[in-house]
Amino acid sequence: MIENIPLLVTNISYGVTFIITVGFGLAVYLKSSRKTAHIMFLFLSLAIGIFQICHVFGINVVDGESSRSIFTGSLSVIFVICFTIHWVLAVLEKDSEKIKTIVGFYTVAVGLVVFYLINPSAFLLNSVPKLYLPNYYEAGNYYWLMFVFFTVGALYAFYTLAHAYRIADPAHKNKLRYFMAAIAIGFPLGSTAFFLALNINIDPIYSTLFSIYIIPLAYGTLRYDVMDIKVVTKKAVSYALIIAGIGFFIAGINWADTLIQSVYTWVPIWAIPLTSSILAVFIGGFVWEKMRDIDILKYEFVTVVTHKFRTPLTRIKWASEMLKKLIPVESADQSRLAVDEIDNANGLLVELTDMLVSLRQVDDINYLYSFEESDMCKIVEKAARNMNKHILDKKIDFSLVCADNIPSVMLDARRMQFALQIVIENAVIYTPEEGRVSVSVTQENGKVVVSIIDTGIGISKEDIDHIFTKFFRSKEAKTTDTEGMGIGLFMAHQIIERHDGDMSVSSDGIGHGSMFKIEVPKA
Known part of the structure; x- marks a missing residue:
């Protein structure tokens, strides 16, 4: 008892x-x-x-x-x-x-x-x-x-x-x-x-x-x-x-060592502690090896999937380049525009594949971004330019304003462009026809700030806390765009954080649009 x-x-x-x-x-x-x-x-x-x-x-x-x-x-x-x-x-x-x-x-x-x-x-x-x-x-x-x-x-x-x-x-x-x-x-x-x-x-x-x-x-x-x-x-x-x-x-x-020592006095005092230490090392090593196998399996899975993506994407790129050579640049029909759109879409898929690899490697200390002094305005302009066709199709009132004397920033230009493109694309997708999307680049408190404001579907107070969560999509977002995966803003947020920046969102609620704010330290 x-x-x-x-x-x-x-x-x-x-x-x-x-x-x-x-x-x-x-x-x-x-x-x-x-x-x-x-x-x-x-x-x-x-x-x-x-x-x-x-x-x-x-x-x-x-x-x-x-x-x-x-x-x-x-x-x-x-x-x-x-x-x-x-x-x-x-x-x-x-x-x-x-x-x-x-x-x-x-x-x-x-x-x-x-x-x-x-x-x-x-x-x-x-x-x-x-x-x-x-x-x-x-x-x-x-x-x-x-x-x-x-x-x-x-x-x-x-x-x-x-x-x-x-x-x-x-x-x-x-x-x-x-x-x-x-x-x-x-x-x-x-x-x-x-x-x-x-x-x-x-x-x-x-x-x-x-x-x-x-x-x-x-x-x-x-x-x-x-x-x-x-x-x-x-x-x-x-x-x-x-x-x-x-x-x-x-x-x-x-x-058990204390018990054995009191009963079997001939057992060396160091025998049981040494045995327990060796067993603990073997058990720990076995557990670590199993966990390592799981990580390797995940690594190989993502590697195979991304490789399988890249092969057909490369073929699409070759095909689009061949079509561009066959169609004159000054052609007035829609063929040239269609080929350009295929080429842009293929480029986005290549970037997405690269970002998936980045997500796999986000905790790998050997995986480094390639930072260099860059012009944020030019990067924003490139990101917006890729959305021209969608903006024209939806008759969006789009504006891009860069303030004077914006300082340079240390960026991985390719990834930053991808992150900005995700946010601008979301603004265009979730803004109704003839709506308005405004992008501005300013300088505040030693940081370069990119603001993307839209008159779209807005975000509820309940959903705003989850907006950068992987695979999260609000009910309104699912209704507006059925093909989304809920991974874009998560990836954009990860990229901004890797630049020691900050990404935030605000909205007055459903139907009142939203504003995404990206802040990156100046060089």
Whole structure:
């Protein structure tokens, strides 16, 4: 019969929340491993995970000195604050602006950890039994410094989010609500672990809920990419379960080591740990190999598909060039226009194929864009020129205005043209006949800004948050253009981000048109 049910509940709760914490951390990271916010979120999750592991092992060890040594790992809580603040500023795109604040928090955190490691008794004394726990933290003379740092950091993170919320547009306010609620609930619950260490009899079981605040943070980060969440989360949870499984396997082997040593004294003390380490390496290697095989399979599939696309596209290009030679340039009939349209459409398909390859390689560090100093106005003009026939067919009132003295920008001209063409094409497709599409190139705050405004079908408040999500199409878009795939704006957004730019959209609702704004830093 189980004698200490509260302890069992605590152990199980921390085990479950560990899997949740690491799982969501990986889910966010796998969504886009290149973004600072996603990297910081992973570090935040891992820091919480380290605390959870050390906490569970520390409260279950009977020897007070051994327990204190294990509890030293809970210093990771100090970095939870640093990673939270860094993540908040990265999400708000203020990490460059607030670099001194970030460095300041990291400096204090490292100093605090070093101080505690040099003076262990300043952090914790030998653990002692408390409530139903075999052992628990016994605060040292300067343990309160960590509590103060934890509190100040949490308040700063919340204040920063609250300030951003006041000035944010409606599209971003929903996301910030999740973040503010998570910090407002999660950090106070997490702080309940401190009180018993200070001999204030508050049950630390509530601190297990601290890591639950990861869920709204992850949801707020991922909810605008609904189509990706199912796949990414499934992979992340699989990784987390594998990590947890290996961890429990090693813990079980090490527990068996103690039992074997007490029964079979002739077994060398190093035998079981060495065996468990070798097994863990083999298991980890096997899992990694299987995951690598899946990635290779996806890579080869996309490679084969894109190759199969390129072969007929090349033949179409050759055929169109032959037809152009047979038809005089000055020909007044529609034949020359038709051949030109075939050639333009083929060029677009070639670009689309290249972009599919780009999507496959988006996380490959060896895959680089070819940046060079470029004239944004010329690129916009080329993108618009390819839409001339569609504009004429729909009798669209189209205008393109480039302001004077637009500075050069560092671009991959081919990809930027493709991204702009997607947005202009969407504006033309979703604008009714005799509607209006206006494109302008201006300079604002050290950035070159391209604005595409149309009098088209507009975007509802519910759909605007999802507009750059892969494969997302609104009900109105599906009705207007039945052939769309919902991948164009996603690809355009990816391209703009690779240029350290920003792409946003605004609309007054259905039937009121929309405005897409692309900002790229000047060279």
